[in-house]
């Protein structure tokens with residue numbers, strides 16, 4: 001039987017406040033429908049839309065949140081210039097028949113007097129993104145905890161593109177006894193391998209051409225490691241990889257091989273599975289990517 005759109009609308013219902021969100025969700029819950037949440041900062045691309053499709057396969061109804069979260073940006077970062085394309089985002093979600101868009105104002109998420117922060121440890125202290133963006137995971141954990149509490153979804157879908165974030169959020173849901181299962185979505189890439197990102201639109205044409213070096217280096221390094229590099233030669237593979245990324249014109253923040261589960265540095269040769277993670281800057285743009293070994 002075809003699913004009834006909420007309130008017989010074809011476009012997703014858009015709500016901006018927590019009471020309106022809870023009312024819309026209560027209508028769904030009455031029909032015993034399961035709910036998935038896909039948190040985003042908007043500027044939606046095919047990577048986000050793949051998460052929405054995954055959510056639709058796993059739950060009856062899909063809520064997409066669009067919120068550019070100021071607390072995960074440092075003062076020198078791109079909060080002001082972060083792309084905001086709300087009308088296009090809603091049109092893309094309408095085409096997919098997403099059910100509900102939650103687009104809170106900053107004052108809704110952080111009203112005057114707001115004074116609570118969630119500061120994650122474990123994977124959030126792995127020495128990867130946290131080493132270069134020290135404010136980042138407390139901002140993410142706080143907003144994700146709020147979104148999960150506001151929506152109380154059955155599942156929430158996060159992309160492997162932000163692999164460390166996925167680990168942090170998975171742990172957060174478990175540690176706070178949230179009744180939401182965190183589901184991971186695979187990375188969606190351009191034809192040449194560049195991982196889709198809202199920030200790719202900052203790249204100038206020559207930078208865009210160089211950007212695929214990141215994925216090439218990840219894949220080549222993963223192949224070499226899979227072919228049997230031991231502890232010492234993993235270090236050499238990574239050194240070569242960093243040099244290749246720098247030679248393409250990037251400033252390398254990190255290229256690391258980590259335990260794919262904990263993100264801890266590899267303790268023993270032969271430890272598997274491994275995740276290779278990279279972050280590098282070109283021009284004013286910072287890109288991240290990762291692959292499994």
Ligand code: AMP
Pocket residue numbers: 039040041042047048050051157158159160161162185186187188189195196197198
């Ligand atoms: P963002 O809007 O960048 O905060 O991302 C929202 C969600 O989309 C996060 O769970 C990201 O990991 C995920 N995401 C971003 N880019 C991609 C991609 N290329 N493939 C899969 N998921 C992605």
